[in-house]
Amino acid sequence: MSAITDAAPVPRAGGGIAGSVRDSLVVAKRNLIRMTRIPEIVLFGLIQPIMFVVLFTYVFGGSISVGGSTDPKLYKEFLMAGIFAQTVTFATAGAGAGIADDMHKGLIDRFRSLPMARGAVLTGRTLADLVQTTLTLVVLAGVALLVGWRAHENIGKVLCGFLLLLLLGYAFSWIGALIGLSVRTPEAATSGGLIWLFPLTFISNAFVPVNGMPSFLQHIAEWNPFSATVAGARQLFGNTMPNVPKSVTGAWPMEHPVLASILWSVLIIAVFRTLAVRKYRSAAV
Amino acid sequence: MPGAIYAEGLVKTFGDVTALDGVDLDVPEGTVLGLLGPNGAGKTTAVRVLTTLLQPDRGKAAVAGIDVLKHPNEVRRSIGLSGQFAAVDEYLTGRENLQMVGRLYQMNAKAAKVRAGELLDRFNLADAADRIAKTYSGGMRRRLDLAAALVVSPPVMFMDEPTTGLDPRNRQQLWEVIQELVAGGTTLLLTTQYLEEADRLAHDIAVVDHGKVIARGSSDQLKARTGGERVEVVVHQGDQIAPAREVLAGFGKGEVAIDEHTRRLTVPVTGGAKLLAEVIRELDTRGVEIDDIGLRRPTLDDVFISLTGHAAETATEGSDEDAAVAAATPKGHKETRK
Numbered sequence: 001m002s003a004i005t006d007a008a009p010v011p012r013a014g015g016g017i018a019g020s021v022r023d024s025l026v027v028a029k030r031n032l033i034r035m036t037r038i039p040e041i042v043l044f045g046l047i048q049p050i051m052f053v054v055l056f057t058y059v060f061g062g063s064i065s066v067g068g069s070t071d072p073k074l075y076k077e078f079l080m081a082g083i084f085a086q087t088v089t090f091a092t093a094g095a096g097a098g099i100a101d102d103m104h105k106g107l108i109d110r111f112r113s114l115p116m117a118r119g120a121v122l123t124g125r126t127l128a129d130l131v132q133t134t135l136t137l138v139v140l141a142g143v144a145l146l147v148g149w150r151a152h153e154n155i156g157k158v159l160c161g162f163l164l165l166l167l168l169g170y171a172f173s174w175i176g177a178l179i180g181l182s183v184r185t186p187e188a189a190t191s192g193g194l195i196w197l198f199p200l201t202f203i204s205n206a207f208v209p210v211n212g213m214p215s216f217l218q219h220i221a222e223w224n225p226f227s228a229t230v231a232g233a234r235q236l237f238g239n240t241m242p243n244v245p246k247s248v249t250g251a252w253p254m255e256h257p258v259l260a261s262i263l264w265s266v267l268i269i270a271v272f273r274t275l276a277v278r279k280y281r282s283a284a285v
Numbered sequence: 286m287p288g289a290i291y292a293e294g295l296v297k298t299f300g301d302v303t304a305l306d307g308v309d310l311d312v313p314e315g316t317v318l319g320l321l322g323p324n325g326a327g328k329t330t331a332v333r334v335l336t337t338l339l340q341p342d343r344g345k346a347a348v349a350g351i352d353v354l355k356h357p358n359e360v361r362r363s364i365g366l367s368g369q370f371a372a373v374d375e376y377l378t379g380r381e382n383l384q385m386v387g388r389l390y391q392m393n394a395k396a397a398k399v400r401a402g403e404l405l406d407r408f409n410l411a412d413a414a415d416r417i418a419k420t421y422s423g424g425m426r427r428r429l430d431l432a433a434a435l436v437v438s439p440p441v442m443f444m445d446e447p448t449t450g451l452d453p454r455n456r457q458q459l460w461e462v463i464q465e466l467v468a469g470g471t472t473l474l475l476t477t478q479y480l481e482e483a484d485r486l487a488h489d490i491a492v493v494d495h496g497k498v499i500a501r502g503s504s505d506q507l508k509a510r511t512g513g514e515r516v517e518v519v520v521h522q523g524d525q526i527a528p529a530r531e532v533l534a535g536f537g538k539g540e541v542a543i544d545e546h547t548r549r550l551t552v553p554v555t556g557g558a559k560l561l562a563e564v565i566r567e568l569d570t571r572g573v574e575i576d577d578i579g580l581r582r583p584t585l586d587d588v589f590i591s592l593t594g595h596a597a598e599t600a601t602e603g604s605d606e607d608a609a610v611a612a613a614t615p616k617g618h619k620e621t622r623k
Binding site: 019023026027029030033034037038105106107109110111112113114115116120282 | 333336337338340358359361362364366368369372373374375376377381385386388389390391417433
């Protein structure tokens with residue numbers, strides 16, 4: 001008689017890697033549906049990097065010396081990998097704010113009371129962010145082409161360059177997940193997810209060549225994981241400048257940027273995923 | 286044989302605040318335990334421990350016969366949780382919310398879809414099923430939240446203040462649903478600060494204050510502790526207090542309490558409605574004009590006051606959630622999510 005208690009299917013045992021993947025995809029789908037319902041988030045996520053492309057290209061373009069030349073065309077080539085990389089790291093703020101919001105609204109409690117894989121709520125969120133980052137990057141690459149940026153390698157290498165960037169973005173969204181679980185409000189997660197990104201992305205080879213920096217900053221910049229990805233993408237796009245040395249300080253990541261970038265990203269994922277999942281299990285606001 | 290919900294010596298502290306101070310519970314299968322207490326008493330903390338959301342510092346707990354601390358994921362298969370703050374995704378539709386929860390209870394896509402449809406019908410949400418939950422009223426959201434907790438018809442349910450913040454009509458509807466659920470054999474632990482709610486829904490009541498269970502028993506047993514029924518009379522004029530008092534003294538089993546200002550006289554009695562009729566006849570014979578008369582049974586409010594020395598801090602209608610947050614936050618309790 002009662003639809004409440006009748007005939008509900010008994011849940012089968014989940015678990016294992018398959019269960020974990022499945023639960024993560026369910027959560028990812030949920031987050032992607034949310035994105036279509038709040039398109040302004042995706043839209044605002046696009047405006048800033050587009051602004052950066054335009055501003056850096058036209059405002060700084062004629063003034064910044066790349067390999068001894070201030071030719072704006074050279075700067076465009078140099079700049080885009082940097083802006084792309086900065087853009088993917090902004091996924092941090094999105095993941096953080098989203099997870100903090102879920103905590104705040106009590107949804108994390110709902111998820112934690114369900115017999116689902118432990119890391120799935122966070123993995124689902126980071127996967128959804130990866131999809132958003134991919135979209136952003138596609139649009140951004142289009143804008144970059146419009147303002148005159150060109151890649152000089154074959155399509156396979158160029159795609160690998162974008163994969164390298166996406167891997168970094170995915171890694172950073174795990175940092176965001178940890179921030180989101182650690183702060184008290186979504187607002188704090190947004191600012192907490194962004195503030196440290198400015199020094200991180202500016203003390204790097206992304207916007208200016210490292211050789212103009214003071215010596216101690218040169219060391220920091222060249223060991224910065226972010227610089228490795230920028231250099232790696234530049235190499236795969238064929239945007240390296242003949243007159244800009246690979247490395248000023250001789251740092252290993254600058255000599256092998258693609259490999260270094262992959263290693264850095266994997267390391268970040270391993271560390272921050274572990275910390276975030278542990279935090280999730282004990283999460284309580 | 287411990288019951289469907291069992292706890293022994295649960296202790297949980299947050300910094301220097303003791304949220305649980307040795308809580309024991311035992312809820313037999315198929316019954317409802319009402320956890321009654323003011324804000325910050327430890328009710329929510331107890332629910333969070335029993336639903337695997339929080340590790341206690343000390344103590345044991347088992348739900349559906351499964352150790353909560355040792356096998357939390359097994360416990361999660363057997364429970365449904367409906368929270369104080371309706372935990373649904375407001376940017377998903379009602380249907381999407383229920384399907385997602387079904388999938389995460391490890392149902393396959395088709396089963397989750399069928400079940401979501403059944404629940405939406407049952408909870409009168411079919412018309413709103415494909416609207417995002419953000420557009421729902423408070424009552425609709427609460428029903429959706431409850432539906433989400435019932436996706437797998439768990440044998441054990443936890444409801445943390447299910448009707449806080451709801452208007453009387455929605456509260457009534459939700460009570461009916463809960464009663465139907467219990468009639469179907471579900472074991473339920475319900476926290477509430479509404480005494481009426483515990484009275485109406487719970488077989489047994491545990492009164493909680495400052496992290497401890499200070500009394501337990503059926504509603505009737507608890508009421509008996511505060512004394513039996515009383516006759517209350519309000520006379521029309523002040524000069525009628527004296528004759529009315531004589532009448533009541535003749536029927537009463539104790540001292541007649543008088544409030545001159547409101548012209549109210551109260552006396553403990555035994556004999557119920559039959560006696561009340563006699564009292565009325567006698568007052569009439571003596572020519573005492575009465576404004577009001579009634580047989581008053583002790584409420585759980587009376588119980589609470591006699592047990593704790595203070596009234597249950599029930600928040601007023603409409604501002605419950607704000608009041609709950611305001612009351613809990615300064616004390617540093619983790620009772621309510623901010």
